[in-house]
Amino acid sequence: MPATPHKANIDRSAKPAFGTRPRPRGSRLSVGFILARRFTLCAFANFVDVLRLAADEGDRSRPILCNWTVLSDTMDPVHSSCGVPVVPQERLGDPARFDYIVVVGGLLDEDMPGLSPACAQFLHRAADSGVPLAGICTGAFMLHQVGLLDGYRCCVSWFHHADFLEKFEGLNPVADQIFVVDRDRLTCSGGVSSAHLAAYLVDRHVGRAQANKSLHIMIIDDAQQAEKPQPGVTMGYKTRDxxxxxxxxxxxxxxxxxxxxxxxxxxxxxxxxxxxxxxxxxxxxxxxxxxxxxxxxxxxxxxxxxxxxxxxxxxxxxxxxxxxxxxxxxxxxxxxxxxxxxxxxxx
The missing domain is CATH 1.10.10.60 (Homeodomain-like)
Structure with a gap:
């Protein structure tokens, strides 16, 4: 299991420690999602399904031990990269009601609009309140766009590593791990790695048995540690060129x-x-x-x-x-x- 995120820089008198935020009655893990336009449906679905399967006995999907909410400033449906829309459940509101806020990114193109000003302000309020932020797939790009990854290591897909270096100077993205936990920022490369990041959180808050149960029902091998290399193009070749x-x-x-x-x-x-x-x-x-x-x-x-x-x-x-x-x-x-x-x- 990856090392527990560093807590030394958190002022406990001003904000709760990482992972100890108040949560709905009976729930041990509460996650709010912000979906970017043309987000990656697979990355979102893998993350949510780990929470769903860990939240209840069997696969009955009752949000008992975990709960999850899709947030929006407009409540308009958000279309994924494959065209399937997801309807938000709640307006942004107070970020302190969640243990984590997760930004799910998607396609990168020249006209990528990024996050709305309201969502950016919401994420800054979350950070100021000590709520850990996660970037899934190209969600790391979006967190950096709004100034919330400065000084943090972040995980990006090997597929987008060059894009990240080109768009965002001053960062050292990690493209050879499936996810990265750096203090109160969590990032992963998308795809199946989002399931492993979700399992890491379930393990931390709910229990290892529930995390492994989720992955096994999804026909995914046991939870992988953050340092597990990304499968990808290099086939043994490591390069930043x-x-x-x-x-x-x-x-x-x-x-x-x-x-x-x-x-x-x-x-x-x-x-x-x-x-x-x-x-x-x-x-x-x-x-x-x-x-x-x-x-x-x-x-x-x-x-x-x-x-x-x-x-x-x-x-x-x-x-x-x-x-x-x-x-x-x-x-x-x-x-x-x-x-x-x-x-x-x-x-």
């Missing part, structure tokens, strides 16, 4: 139909020579070799964790056929895919 990150992303997105390095360079607006120079400087490997290693890494993963045929794995990883995969695999790994699978079967 935005050009290398974007090239690796293009490779990952086209792993079954490999692009040439020239095509990748054109797609991200750089020359092939620039791409090669950045890969050599940052990873000490050519982009061509990195792409092959990425595909072989996926092939090894599929060989040891699935029952797919070697021929199908070859196609999934961008090789012409099983013979092509075997030749490249033997050249780079010193053994054949069949040998890897047999070793796995006997281990």
């Amino acid at each position: 935005p050009i290398v990150m974007r090239a690796l992303l293009m490779m990952q997105q086209n792993i079954d139909t490999p692009l040439s390095i020239q095509d990748i360079a054109q797609s991200i607006g750089h020359s092939k020579r620039q791409i090669e120079r950045h890969f050599r400087t940052e990873l000490d490997i050519s982009p061509q070799a990195a792409f092959v290693q990425m595909r072989l890494s996926l092939a090894r993963h599929l060989l040891t964790t699935t029952e797919k045929s070697i021929a199908q794995i070859a196609l999934d990883c961008g090789f012409c056929d099983s013979s092509h995969l075997s030749r490249v695999f033997r050249s780079n790994e010193g053994c054949t895919p069949l040998a890897v699978r047999r070793e796995q079967a006997t281990s």
Whole structure:
């Protein structure tokens, strides 16, 4: 379990300690949500479902041990990135009635409006009252936009790491953990990681058994610690170079139909020579070799964790056929895919 958030800077005479805010009768954990326009429905739903399943016996959904409320300044439906709207339940009101306020972000684009002035003021009142704030998915961007992440470490998805560096100078976002707890700010990369952050809060306030129950019903493995690496594009490559990150992303997105390095360079607006120079400087490997290693890494993963045929794995990883995969695999790994699978079967 991640370390308990630091409390030394909290004046207990002026504000309650982190996680001890008054809550509705019978509830041990109360969460208010602010949904950004075009928020990510998956990240929101995963977080809420952990609370819902922990709040009651079985999956009866009664908000007994936990309660959750979607807040708004206008009460207009908020449309998610997939188009499904969510209707707010209450106006903003007093943030001190919640243990946590969670901002759920979504799509990033040039006309991203950010939070309304009323929501920004509400979040500042929450911070002034000692209510911990959480940013889910690109909610971290929005907390920083309104000046509430200065001096904090924050978690962003590897997918948006370069965007964060470009938009928000002066911060050091963490893109290699599933969530980050820094004092009274909690951030996560979205997707399944929002379920793990919610489980962390349930564990803290309600109990570990309830946290694990929620995840198991959702068919998610046991709760992950904050330091668990994000699954993502790098496939073992760690870099902060935005050009290398974007090239690796293009490779990952086209792993079954490999692009040439020239095509990748054109797609991200750089020359092939620039791409090669950045890969050599940052990873000490050519982009061509990195792409092959990425595909072989996926092939090894599929060989040891699935029952797919070697021929199908070859196609999934961008090789012409099983013979092509075997030749490249033997050249780079010193053994054949069949040998890897047999070793796995006997281990």
